[in-house]
Amino acid sequence: MSKPFFITTAIDYTNGAPHIGHAYEKVLADVLARYHRLKGDEVFYLTGVDQHGQKVQQSAEKAGIEPQAYVDGITAKFVALWKKLGVEYTGFDKEKPEGWAATTEAKHKECVRANLQLLWDDKVPGTDRSRWIYKKTQRGFYSVRQEQFLTDKERGADGEFGPEWQPVEEREEENFYFRLTAHEDLGFDPKQWLLDLIDARSAAGNPIVVPDFRVAELRNAVEKLEGDLCISRPASRLKWGIPFPESFGAGFVTYVWFDALVNYITYAPGHDPLYAERDGGGQTEFAKWWPPVHVIGKDILIPAHGVYWLIMLKALGFTDAEMPTLLVHGWWNIAGAKMSKSLGNIVDPDALADKYGAEAVRYYLMSDITTGRDADFSEERLIQKYNVDLANSLGNLLNRTLNMAAKYREGKLAKLSQEPIIPVGQAPDGLSTLIRAAVNAAADVEESSDCDAAHQIGFALERIANNSNSLVEVAAPWTLAKIEKSGGEDAQVAKEKLDAVLYHLAESLRIIAILISPVLPKSAHGIFDQLNWKMDEQGKESRFRLGDAVWGELPDGHQLGKPTPLFPRIEQEKA
RNA sequence: GCCAGGGUAGCUCAGAGGUAGAGCAGGGGACUCAUAAGCCCUUGGUCGGGAGUUCAAUUCUCCCCCCUGGCACCA
Numbered sequence: 052m053s054k055p056f057f058i059t060t061a062i063d064y065t066n067g068a069p070h071i072g073h074a075y076e077k078v079l080a081d082v083l084a085r086y087h088r089l090k091g092d093e094v095f096y097l098t099g100v101d102q103h104g105q106k107v108q109q110s111a112e113k114a115g116i117e118p119q120a121y122v123d124g125i126t127a128k129f130v131a132l133w134k135k136l137g138v139e140y141t142g143f144d145k146e147k148p149e150g151w152a153a154t155t156e157a158k159h160k161e162c163v164r165a166n167l168q169l170l171w172d173d174k175v176p177g178t179d180r181s182r183w184i185y186k187k188t189q190r191g192f193y194s195v196r197q198e199q200f201l202t203d204k205e206r207g208a209d210g211e212f213g214p215e216w217q218p219v220e221e222r223e224e225e226n227f228y229f230r231l232t233a234h235e236d237l238g239f240d241p242k243q244w245l246l247d248l249i250d251a252r253s254a255a256g257n258p259i260v261v262p263d264f265r266v267a268e269l270r271n272a273v274e275k276l277e278g279d280l281c282i283s284r285p286a287s288r289l290k291w292g293i294p295f296p297e298s299f300g301a302g303f304v305t306y307v308w309f310d311a312l313v314n315y316i317t318y319a320p321g322h323d324p325l326y327a328e329r330d331g332g333g334q335t336e337f338a339k340w341w342p343p344v345h346v347i348g349k350d351i352l353i354p355a356h357g358v359y360w361l362i363m364l365k366a367l368g369f370t371d372a373e374m375p376t377l378l379v380h381g382w383w384n385i386a387g388a389k390m391s392k393s394l395g396n397i398v399d400p401d402a403l404a405d406k407y408g409a410e411a412v413r414y415y416l417m418s419d420i421t422t423g424r425d426a427d428f429s430e431e432r433l434i435q436k437y438n439v440d441l442a443n444s445l446g447n448l449l450n451r452t453l454n455m456a457a458k459y460r461e462g463k464l465a466k467l468s469q470e471p472i473i474p475v476g477q478a479p480d481g482l483s484t485l486i487r488a489a490v491n492a493a494a495d496v497e498e499s500s501d502c503d504a505a506h507q508i509g510f511a512l513e514r515i516a517n518n519s520n521s522l523v524e525v526a527a528p529w530t531l532a533k534i535e536k537s538g539g540e541d542a543q544v545a546k547e548k549l550d551a552v553l554y555h556l557a558e559s560l561r562i563i564a565i566l567i568s569p570v571l572p573k574s575a576h577g578i579f580d581q582l583n584w585k586m587d588e589q590g591k592e593s594r595f596r597l598g599d600a601v602w603g604e605l606p607d608g609h610q611l612g613k614p615t616p617l618f619p620r621i622e623q624e625k626a
Numbered sequence: 627g628c629c630a631g632g633g634u635a636g637c638u639c640a641g642a643g644g645u646a647g648a649g650c651a652g653g654g655g656a657c658u659c660a661u662a663a664g665c666c667c668u669u670g671g672u673c674g675g676g677a678g679u680u681c682a683a684u685u686c687u688c689c690c691c692c693c694u695g696g697c698a699c700c701a
Contacts, residue, residue, distance in 0.1 A: 267630055268696060275697070353696070384694095419638075424631085425694070432638080432650095439650065443663050451660035458659070513649085524665040529658065616661050 056087040056094045057343040059315055061351060062101040062152050065125040066110055069132050070390065071383050071428060072348065074400035075416045079380060079505070080346040081138045082417055085569035086504045089597045090497065095320045095340055096140045098133070099152025100126050101311045108291035118291045119155060126153060132401050136409045137572055141320075152314040154293075162317035163310055164296045170229075170366055171298055175236045182236050183366045184227055184282070193222040200224070227283040227295070227303060231276060231362055241362045242276050248361070248371055249273065259361075260352065260377045262423035262502050269357040280359060282309050312360045315343060315375075316367075342375040344501065349423075352379050378501060381425040390428075398428055407621060410571050411437045417505040417570050434621045440509075441574070444516045445563065446618035449578060451523065452556040453614035459532045464557055465550040466607035485555055486602055488518040489562045493600040496566050504569070511566045519559045526552045557582060558605055568595040574617060583612035 060080045063073050077098055084096040102122040111121035130151075133143070141150030152159065170183040192201045195218050233240035249270050252259040260266045283295060283303040292304035316322070321336025347356055356377050364374060385396040404412050415433040418440070420426035456462050492511035499507035526548065534545035560578055568575035579585055579594055584605070588594040 264631065265695095271629060271697070349695075381695095421639085427638090435650070438661095438663095442661060447661055447663045449660095451664075453660095455659045520664050521666090523659070524657075527657080527659090532659090614660085618661080620661055620663080 054092045055340050056092045057340040058084050058096050059343050060098040060346045062099045062314055063129055065100050065102045065122040066106045069129055071398035071400050076346060077133060077138045078136060078413050078416050082505050082569045083501050089569055089595055097150045097318050098140045100129055102155045103292045103310055105289055135404050152318045154310055154314060159317045160293045163293050163305060163313050166313055167309060168296045180236060183230050186225060187228050188223055188225050190223045192219050194219050226281050228279040229282045230279050242273060245273050245361060260379055265379055269353060272353045282306055308359050342373050344376045344378050346378045349379050349381055381423055383428040384425055385428055410574050413570055418509045422502045438620050441618040442620045448516050448519050449560055449617055450614045453611055455528050456553050456611050462611040464554050464605060464609045466554055467551055485518045485522050488514045489559055497597055508566055508570050512563055515559050515563050519556055528552050562600045565595050565600045577617045581612045583610055
């Protein structure tokens with residue numbers, strides 16, 4: 052059955068070039084999107100950039116250009132990187148991709164304002180007060196230099212604000228706040244609602260946070276939740292943002308949350324800025340796709356997505372069944388240290404892809420980390436995993452298979468009408484073992500959860516390739532060829548056995564190509580091309596369907612292509 | 627200080643009340659279709675430290691140490 056699968060990533064802040072962490076998240080979501088397409092699901096993959104805010108405003112000023120020009124420049128870097136890495140969000144190849152969020156676009160601004168208006172118009176019965184949003188005056192210490200209010204955290208050991216903040220003055224500021232905690236105007240307690248939701252989802256075996264070891268962390272944070280969320284800034288202080296609707300009064304700009312998070316609604320398929328007006332029966336395009344799986348880093352689970360976003364959705368009228376799932380990934384450290392500008396240990400994915408190729412980078416990012424946990428990035432490990440798993444194991448398997456087929460059969464496969472020579476179960480030459488490995492691997496991939504799909508794919512590759520390489524040694528096609536050529540008593544048996552071995556290897560490669568296609572799309576196409584399989588669908592994702600990962604689809608007499616090294620070994624230079 | 631995750635072979639990690647596993651790296655061997663790749667065999671660990679429960683703990687309990695997140699407090 053074709054199921055809709057809506058997947059999003061965090062939108063990246065356009066205040067600096069993308070690093071390996073950005074790349075990891077987008078590739079992870081891309082692999083999941085491709086994985087679901089492979090299963091036949093209908094997929095919408097949304098990613099994009101977060102372009103507003105004070106930091107951007109300041110960076111643009113420093114660079115001496117308009118903020119829009121500044122963010123356009125950085126945005127182009129992200130777009131180019133995703134193209135290089137094969138990150139195919141929905142409509143990636145169009146001039147105006149549906150799956151690309153850019154928060155300075157008019158469409159998004161309208162959606163943000165419509166949502167704010169929706170909450171503003173949700174009045175306490177018989178009054179003119181919004182249930183969710185209220186205005187409050189805050190007094191505090193303001194750093195003119197840093198253009199921000201200071202809290203006690205910023206005070207030095209002597210209780211005073213240090214020179215980096217000066218001059219500091221006391222100021223009053225009016226802002227809008229969004230309720231997160233119980234209030235009589237609200238009529239219920241969002242905090243309790245959220246706790247119940249978290250528990251209910253876990254109890255139902257569908258935890259709101261996956262992998263689920265972070266559920267407790269979120270629950271903890273919710274328990275301690277107090278205070279409401281400031282969602283505005285005076286336009287005098289923050290110019291680069293989305294102005295509040297006029298009904299709120301003049302002079303306010305949205306601050307972060309009602310801008311960035313709302314992108315998931317703005318750019319959702321069947322985009323419905325006024326959610327309340329949607330068809331409650333779930334008939335609209337929007338309702339068909341919602342809710343999404345949000346792929347995010349562990350740094351923005353609490354409080355942004357796990358608290359603010361869920362309560363925002365609740366306020367906007369989304370039901371419990373329409374709450375998203377948060378797929379939370381870990382971070383790549385560098386030699387045990389956190390990646391940071393000050394340490395100067397930022398890994399540039401663009402340069403990495405130029406050096407080793409996009410497929411090598413994708414494979415490494417997917418195979419050397421456990422989804423949800425942190426991992427240590429190492430270029431040596433990237434090279435090692437590429438050489439061992441891709442060049443030596445898979446690439447060489449493809450190469451030796453096609454070479455033998457060319458040498459002994461001019462590339463033409465013979466499919467035996469019956470199970471070959473050696474009955475399944477006896478298998479002294481390993482044939483049936485290989486079939487079993489392929490069938491089981493395909494089943495494991497099909498049944499895997501989003502959290503470990505990438506790993507199941509890796510296991511599948513390993514299992515089938517290893518079994519195939521073993522089969523070559525055990526069956527020794529070169530010996531069979533000699534026996535066949537000798538024309539002796541065993542010639543006919545050797546001939547059939549050699550045909551069987553070659554067919555098994557080709558089939559294994561065909562199935563591997565299908566299974567690895569979410570992680571290694573270009574290589575999967577490369578294998579299909581060399582196998583000379585499905586040429587009519589070249590370049591299209593439709594070449595790969597999980598349903599085709601069954602044994603025996605290559606027909607009798609199939610002509611294989613010419614061998615070309617698919618994964619040239621990466622030779623370690625280094626001094 | 628509190629909550630969570632983790633400390634298992636050189637490296638990355640799995641595991642589980644009955645005295646430990648995989649992959650890579652290291653060592654040895656046989657082969658030659660192949661990208662000097664592949665295959666087979668193999669060295670290697672007092673399972674963070676200490677105490678307890680048990681016939682038996684690395685696996686359970688308690689205490690301690692270290693790493694990672696989050697929260698809080700002091701400044």
